[in-house]
Amino acid sequence: MCHTLTIMAHSAAVDVRLGAQGRLVLPASLRRALSLSAGDALVARAEGPDRIVLEKHSAALARLQERFAKSRGKRDLAASLIADRRSEARRDVR
Secondary structure: OOEEEEEEEOOEEEEEEEOOOOOEOOOHHHHHHOOOOOOOOEEEEEOOOOOEEEEEHHHHHHHHHHHHHOOOOOOOHHHHHHHHHHHHHHHHHO
């Protein structure tokens, strides 16, 4: 059984088929447009029930680093959790 996915790249839709073993073959035109080469690491994630997003590993890492950089330095969550646990432990001893 094959499923057809439509991939949008630079405003051009490219149909690809999901093979029986779950493999996708990205057409050469799409690989060139996205500067993908054999062996490049990609990250796949589901967005909702009907959408699959593929991105280069380096792009996914940069996106996550940017997201978490905004919270860096605001609050040390580990220290806050430890302080909460110590406070609870002191209350339990009394």
